[in-house]
Every structure is written in structure tokens, then in C-alpha cells.
Amino acid sequence: MKKKTLALFLLLASPQVLRADSQWVLAQSTLTYHISHPLHDADGISHAARGKGTCHAGMCNFLIAVPVKTFDSGNSNRDLHMLEVVQGGQFPMAIVRLQLPESVLSSATIHADLEIQFAGQTAEYKQVPFQRVKKGNAIEVSGTIPLELSDFKIARPSLLAMPIKNEVPVRVDTFWRSQ
Amino acid sequence: MNGVGLRAIALAFFCLWVAAASSFAQFSGQLDTYPNQATVASYNEVPAVWRQALELPVDRSQADVSQPATGIASNTAGLSNRNARAPLLHGMAFSLDQGQAGAPQQTKPASSNQPSLKDLGFPPSTIQGSSKEQELLTKRSHMLQIHQKLGLLTTIPLIATVLTGPGAKGHHGLAGSATGRNVHMGLGILTTGMYWSSAYFAIRAPKIPGTKSYGLIRLHKAMAWIHGPGMILTPILGAIAYSQLSRGERIHGIAKYHAWVAYTTTAAYGVAILSVTFK
Incomplete structure (x- = not known):
């Protein structure tokens, strides 16, 4: 009878056991890319990123994605041209994946290896530093991804025959909540 | 014998209660969160056997469990139709969804522990390239x-x-x-x-x-x-x-x-x- 009881217990408790240890959800975010041209600079901002992290057996997998067309640089013509050069019609999402040990999540500075899918290409950025600040029951994670257009085989757009810089740093400000 | 049976039933109820309570904690956590909230699981991906076992409506429209969470409004809009066991179903369905994530364009095949684009609740039209x-x-x-x-x-x-x-x-x-x-x-x-x-x-x-x-x-x-x-x-x-x-x-x-x-x-x-x- 004890065996039956134990079996019943295991059966009913199994969903809890199999469930991921913890989950993180991106609550709010601001992603800002910065482009530099000899005649002017511009920032494109998106608040439309969504993200999720699942931790299991001491390792956490995070996924953050943002529709490319949600970036607003304050000029519709520039935004549409940006969409064209990054092939936003064919590859509408910019996707970031990273894997971290769960223990690192409590550090003030997190160095993450990022795998970024963008414009139909995938590039890796190693040891990108992010600052982590606990705010109430959320954590704020912010940093800058040193993105380069050449990493994604993106032809640099030009104005008056002058191309923009290859470096397009992306500032990341995110609030995560544990579930 | 009866005593053992009663204990087993009591234990079973306890386990169910724990499962429901912890799933509900996740669920309520979503309600007070934000537009970036990831999607709730796909109801239709829960095996029908499970649905029947839980006596939940098989028709997705009746259950209204799997509204993509595009924000607070969409989450709360679906609440009125959800029955009390929906959070439990949600918890189970979520764990299933991890492994079943389809592979829309730009989506890597997700392992059991890796979130997929589908989990994030973007409408398919947003994810699909053209x-x-x-x-x-x-x-x-x-x-x-x-x-x-x-x-x-x-x-x-x-x-x-x-x-x-x-x-x-x-x-x-x-x-x-x-x-x-x-x-x-x-x-x-x-x-x-x-x-x-x-x-x-x-x-x-x-x-x-x-x-x-x-x-x-x-x-x-x-x-x-x-x-x-x-x-x-x-x-x-x-x-x-x-x-x-x-x-x-x-x-x-x-x-x-x-x-x-x-x-x-x-x-x-x-x-x-x-x-x-x-x-």
C-alpha cells in the first residue's frame, strides 16, 4: 500500500518536479541603436522587445526578440531605409540568445556570450558586460552590445555618398521579473 | 485498509492543491506585469486526454486559456471565461510548449529548456518574413x-x-x-x-x-x-x-x-x- 501511495504521490507531483526551476520574463525594455554619419547622428528606439529566461539545473537560457520594424529613429524615411538594408521584410526579428549559470544572475556585473540573429545572419559577441541592479522584485539589466554592421553582412547606408559608421552600438535597458 | 486509502486520497488532494497553488502563483504574477509579458501556452497543444482528465472544455474558444499575452488588456480580457483549473492547465501546457515549439522563420529548434519565439507571444504575422x-x-x-x-x-x-x-x-x-x-x-x-x-x-x-x-x-x-x-x-x-x-x-x-x-x-x-x- 505504501508503494501505491508513493507512486500516486510521484505521479501527481511530477509536473512540479519536471517544471523549470525558475523563469524570468522581460517586463519592460528599451533598446536603442546609435548610428553615426559625418553629417549627423541618430538613435532608433524600440520598446517592443519580449524576452523569457528559463533556469534548470543551474543553467539559464534566455531569449530576447524584437521586431525590427518597431525601431523609431524619428524619421519614417530613415526607418524604412533601415528596414530595407537589414532585410527587415524577410527577417523581421532581431533575436538574442544567451546561456548563463544561474549563480551569475545575482552578480552586479554579468558577462554574457550573446548569439544574435539579425538580418538573416548570426553573430556571436563574447563577454559583453551588463550591469545588474535589483529594484524591488525586479532586476534591471543594462549594457551596450557593440554591434557592427559587417558582422551581419549589412551594406552601410550612405547619404551624400558618405556611408554611416560600421559600429552601431545597441544600448539595452531591461527589467526582468522572476516567476 | 480504509485508513490507508483515505491517506492516499488526502495525499492526492494535497498534491493537487500544491500544484494548483504554485501554478496560480505564476499566473497571477503575469497579471500584474507588463506589455512585454510572454505568451501563455497554447491550449490546443495540451493533449486531449489531459483536457478530458481535467474536465476542461476541449474547444479552445470555450476555455479561452491561450490568448496570446500581448498585454494586460488581452490577459484580463480572457480572465472572465477561464475556469478555476485554467491556471493548472497553463502551468502544464507551458512546460509542454517548451519542447513543442514550432519553428517559424528565424526560430531555432528549441531544446526542452530553451525558450522559443513562440513562447514570447508575438503574433505569427510579426515573426514570419515576407x-x-x-x-x-x-x-x-x-x-x-x-x-x-x-x-x-x-x-x-x-x-x-x-x-x-x-x-x-x-x-x-x-x-x-x-x-x-x-x-x-x-x-x-x-x-x-x-x-x-x-x-x-x-x-x-x-x-x-x-x-x-x-x-x-x-x-x-x-x-x-x-x-x-x-x-x-x-x-x-x-x-x-x-x-x-x-x-x-x-x-x-x-x-x-x-x-x-x-x-x-x-x-x-x-x-x-x-x-x-x-x-
């Missing part, structure tokens, strides 16, 4: 680049036309030389031709559905309502002035405004270029 849309963007961009190059090149004959204007008109009531008039006219014709060629590529560039103009591009477009008519009126007035001067007459009538219309057109054209250059 080569047609890309073609449209490419065509538009290509045409606007030609517009930009031709427009910039047009500034050369435009400035030259403005500078040769006084030589065509002459000074102090005296007619300018025929050569001056002809050079000015020739440059004017070249300017007009290049201008309308450039304008053609801007006008014919495909529009992207669902996009609105914002920023200084609006000023750029607004200027077209000044320099566009100006580029029609200026050559007409110039032709009248040319014929008057050729007949040895002083410029009179509407032709007197040729120069001012030309200056206004040139100024609007300059503003249009600057509006997309420095910001």
Missing part, C-alpha cells in the same frame, strides 16, 4: 536613392541657372545679350528636366502599407508643394520673358514674376535637401 515585403522595400529604397542622386545633381544646373539669370535679363531696363538669354534658358531646361526626372522616382517609389510619415521627412515632402508648382511656373514665365526680351520689349505682365518664382522655388528646394541632410 520576400514580397522585402522586394517592396528594396524597390522603394532603390528608387529613392536614384531620387536622391538626381536631386543632388540637379542643384548644379539649378544654381548655375540662378547665377546666369541677371545676364539674361540685363540691367537698368536694357535687355541682356542673346547669348546670356540662351545660356540661361538652356540651363533652365536642363534643370527642369533633371528635376522632373528626380521627382518621378520619388512619386513612383512604392508606398509601404501601414506606414505613416513622421519626422523631418514631412518637411521634405511639404517643400515639394512649393518647389513642384514652382518648377512648372518658372519655365512658363521664363519662356514668356524670353520672348518679350527677344522682341526687344521690356519684361512685363506676369513674366515680371519669373525671377521671384524662381528664387522661391530654389529656396524651397534647398530647404528640402537640408531637411534630410542634417537630421
Whole structure:
């Protein structure tokens, strides 16, 4: 009878056991890319990123994605041209994946290896530093991804025959909540 | 024997209660969160056997469990129809969804522990790429680049036309030389031709559905309502002035405004270029 009881217990408790240890959800975010041209600079901002992290057996997998067309640089013509050069019609999402040990999540500075899918290409950025600040029951994670257009085989757009810089740093400000 | 059975039933209820309570904690956590909230699991991916075991409606529309969480509104809208066991189902379905994530475009096959794009709750139309849309963007961009190059090149004959204007008109009531008039006219014709060629590529560039103009591009477009008519009126007035001067007459009538219309057109054209250059 004890065996039956134990079996019943295991059966009913199994969903809890199999469930991921913890989950993180991106609550709010601001992603800002910065482009530099000899005649002017511009920032494109998106608040439309969504993200999720699942931790299991001491390792956490995070996924953050943002529709490319949600970036607003304050000029519709520039935004549409940006969409064209990054092939936003064919590859509408910019996707970031990273894997971290769960223990690192409590550090003030997190160095993450990022795998970024963008414009139909995938590039890796190693040891990108992010600052982590606990705010109430959320954590704020912010940093800058040193993105380069050449990493994604993106032809640099030009104005008056002058191309923009290859470096397009992306500032990341995110609030995560544990579930 | 009965005592053991009762204990087993009590234990079973306890386990169910723990499972429901912990799942509900996750669920309520979503309700007080934010527009970026990831999607709730897909109800239809829960095996029918489980649904029946839980006595939940098999029809997705009855359960309303799996509304993609596009924000607080969509989450709370679905709440009224959810029955009390929905959170439990949600918890189970979520764990299933991890492994079943379909692979829409740009989505890597997810392992059991890796979130997938599907988990994030983006509408399929947002995730799916479209080569047609890309073609449209490419065509538009290509045409606007030609517009930009031709427009910039047009500034050369435009400035030259403005500078040769006084030589065509002459000074102090005296007619300018025929050569001056002809050079000015020739440059004017070249300017007009290049201008309308450039304008053609801007006008014919495909529009992207669902996009609105914002920023200084609006000023750029607004200027077209000044320099566009100006580029029609200026050559007409110039032709009248040319014929008057050729007949040895002083410029009179509407032709007197040729120069001012030309200056206004040139100024609007300059503003249009600057509006997309420095910001």
C-alpha cells in the first residue's frame, strides 16, 4: 500500500518536479541603436522587445526578440531605409540568445556570450558586460552590445555618398521579473 | 485498509492543491506585469486526454486559456471565461510548449529548456518574413536613392541657372545679350528636366502599407508643394520673358514674376535637401 501511495504521490507531483526551476520574463525594455554619419547622428528606439529566461539545473537560457520594424529613429524615411538594408521584410526579428549559470544572475556585473540573429545572419559577441541592479522584485539589466554592421553582412547606408559608421552600438535597458 | 486509502486520497488532494497553488502563483504574477509579458501556452497543444482528465472544455474558444499575452488588456480580457483549473492547465501546457515549439522563420529548434519565439507571444504575422515585403522595400529604397542622386545633381544646373539669370535679363531696363538669354534658358531646361526626372522616382517609389510619415521627412515632402508648382511656373514665365526680351520689349505682365518664382522655388528646394541632410 505504501508503494501505491508513493507512486500516486510521484505521479501527481511530477509536473512540479519536471517544471523549470525558475523563469524570468522581460517586463519592460528599451533598446536603442546609435548610428553615426559625418553629417549627423541618430538613435532608433524600440520598446517592443519580449524576452523569457528559463533556469534548470543551474543553467539559464534566455531569449530576447524584437521586431525590427518597431525601431523609431524619428524619421519614417530613415526607418524604412533601415528596414530595407537589414532585410527587415524577410527577417523581421532581431533575436538574442544567451546561456548563463544561474549563480551569475545575482552578480552586479554579468558577462554574457550573446548569439544574435539579425538580418538573416548570426553573430556571436563574447563577454559583453551588463550591469545588474535589483529594484524591488525586479532586476534591471543594462549594457551596450557593440554591434557592427559587417558582422551581419549589412551594406552601410550612405547619404551624400558618405556611408554611416560600421559600429552601431545597441544600448539595452531591461527589467526582468522572476516567476 | 480504509485508513490507508483515505491517506492516499488526502495525499492526492494535497498534491493537487500544491500544484494548483504554485501554478496560480505564476499566473497571477503575469497579471500584474507588463506589455512585454510572454505568451501563455497554447491550449490546443495540451493533449486531449489531459483536457478530458481535467474536465476542461476541449474547444479552445470555450476555455479561452491561450490568448496570446500581448498585454494586460488581452490577459484580463480572457480572465472572465477561464475556469478555476485554467491556471493548472497553463502551468502544464507551458512546460509542454517548451519542447513543442514550432519553428517559424528565424526560430531555432528549441531544446526542452530553451525558450522559443513562440513562447514570447508575438503574433505569427510579426515573426514570419515576407520576400514580397522585402522586394517592396528594396524597390522603394532603390528608387529613392536614384531620387536622391538626381536631386543632388540637379542643384548644379539649378544654381548655375540662378547665377546666369541677371545676364539674361540685363540691367537698368536694357535687355541682356542673346547669348546670356540662351545660356540661361538652356540651363533652365536642363534643370527642369533633371528635376522632373528626380521627382518621378520619388512619386513612383512604392508606398509601404501601414506606414505613416513622421519626422523631418514631412518637411521634405511639404517643400515639394512649393518647389513642384514652382518648377512648372518658372519655365512658363521664363519662356514668356524670353520672348518679350527677344522682341526687344521690356519684361512685363506676369513674366515680371519669373525671377521671384524662381528664387522661391530654389529656396524651397534647398530647404528640402537640408531637411534630410542634417537630421
